[in-house]
């Protein structure tokens with residue numbers, strides 16, 4: 001299998017190679033087979049990208065917003081037209097089941113391009129009456145922005161950052177995770193084909209050092225990171241030391257609260273989506289599932305039966321539900337958490353092992369795993385695992401469930417399953433989380449803001465509010481009379 005792009009980087013509207021950069025082998029996680037060889041960016045590549053972005057941005061900012069939007073909407077059309085090929089590439093890059101990438105990844109990227117391509121035409125400042133004189137505000141772009149991605153949703157993350165940045169009149173340099181460098185390059189090509197002038201969306205490959213070099217570059221005005229809390233603190237610290245704008249989309253250990261009156265099948269379906277989709281590598285996953293006592297036995301029975309029916313296998317097979325994890329290192333990390341759970345005395349209710357799949361023996365698979373009898377202070381209940389590992393707890397009262405749900409350093413997401421309308425809204429109002437779902441889980445339409453509170457991040461992606469994070473306000477005072485001066 002081959003997925004070799006024309007070159008490693010995309011700068012100033014064209015593929016660029018610099019073989020002096022260290023080699024980066026791209027691996028298909030289902031077989032550990034190398035599917036492409038790229039090179040990490042050298043300092044020269046970083047300079048070229050920043051120069052190209054700086055040169056292109058001022059003219060782009062001057063363009064009529066609706067015309068900028070038209071290019072993004074054209075790119076959305078192209079992404080949709082190439083959904084099948086982009087989904088396959090995303091599956092090769094991430095190992096996620098084609099069943100998912102065909103409906104979730106390029107589709108979500110296209111939605112972001114379309115949404116911001118439309119929204120920018122009506123995104124304006126304000127007119128402010130001052131009783132004679134008046135004021136107005138302008139929403140001005142920041143300049144050159146940097147996007148840094150995680151491995152789990154590569155094309156989606158690239159588009160969620162690029163679309164609002166470009167719509168608002170900025171240029172962007174995007175650094176994908178070194179685990180998944182391919183689809184951001186495909187997006188760059190599509191943007192060029194849609195008419196985006198050269199230099200406005202650049203992709204450079206690299207690990208953390210390249211990310212840090214971009215964030216610290218004096219020509220860069222803002223960074224938006226999707227990654228872990230640990231990396232977030234470093235990137236935010238560096239950006240802060242230079243007074244740069246920063247958006248942080250970080251990790252989580254989100255709760256799902258299932259009350260006695262919930263529809264069991266829906267609650268089980270939500271909990272499974274919130275733990276096993278993308279092989280559990282989703283920042284907003286509801287990995288702490290709190291189930292009220294009266295429904296606990298039935299919930300666990302249905303959860304067990306439905307989880308047993310999950311099909312693991314070759315991600316390219318349309319029948320496969322669950323693919324491998326991203327890398328051998330991530331599988332080790334997940335298995336070590338499963339071991340820690342057992343050591344600390346949690347009950348391994350289901351899974352926990354490495355499946356034997358014919359022809360995929362070298363892949364990074366882990367069985368969907370369920371722990372019960374978990375205490376709130378165990379590591380598996382407190383730390384982000386980023387794999388298909390669900391912890392199920394029981395609770396008695398609403399008050400208790402809310403307190404336990406909030407007892408975490410994270411605050412990305414939360415879910416509530418109940419048929420009691422008043423309770424649903426009351427509980428959601430008290431949960432410390434940036435994104436909440438009532439009788440659903442992990443749906444992130446571009447029209448709704450997405451992002452976390454507490455250690456899960458700062459700022460929001462998606463919705464109109466994302467445009468606020470890629471622009472700055474200029475206030476203008478206009479005198480309509482004479483200047484009153486005592487001098």
Ligand code: NDP
Nearest residue numbers: 149150151177178207208211212227228231249250251283
């Ligand atoms: P990391 O934090 O390890 O890396 C994220 C990105 O930052 C990668 O591109 C990485 O490069 C880069 N990076 C690492 N160090 C630095 C640095 N010092 N300066 C600048 N950039 C740096 O996260 P993972 O890739 O391991 O992704 C998993 C994490 O991402 C999980 O914690 C998950 O919760 C979080 N996540 C959050 C989401 C959200 O929207 N809130 C969505 C998806 C994931 P490289 O890896 O190539 O070395």
